[in-house]
Amino acid sequence: MGEIKLKVTGMTCAHCVRAVTKALEGVPGVIKAEVSLQPGAAVIHGEADLQALMAAVTNEGYHAEVQT
Numbered sequence: 001m002g003e004i005k006l007k008v009t010g011m012t013c014a015h016c017v018r019a020v021t022k023a024l025e026g027v028p029g030v031i032k033a034e035v036s037l038q039p040g041a042a043v044i045h046g047e048a049d050l051q052a053l054m055a056a057v058t059n060e061g062y063h064a065e066v067q068t
Contacts, residue, residue: 001031004053006042008035010062023056041067 017035024033029048057064
C-alpha cells in the first residue's frame, strides 16, 4: 500500500476537511484519506492516480500540490 502526501490550500473549516476527505476517498484505489485543516495537508493511503487525486480536490474548490 502506497502513501501520497498533498498540500491542500483553501480549506477554512471542518466542513472543508470533510468535503476533501470524501472527494479523495471517492477516487479509485484510495483506501483511506487523512485530511488536516492545519497545516492544510492530506495523506492518502492506497494506490491511486496522482492526477485523479488532485482533480478531486480541485473539483471541490480547493488547490492541491504534491507535498515533498
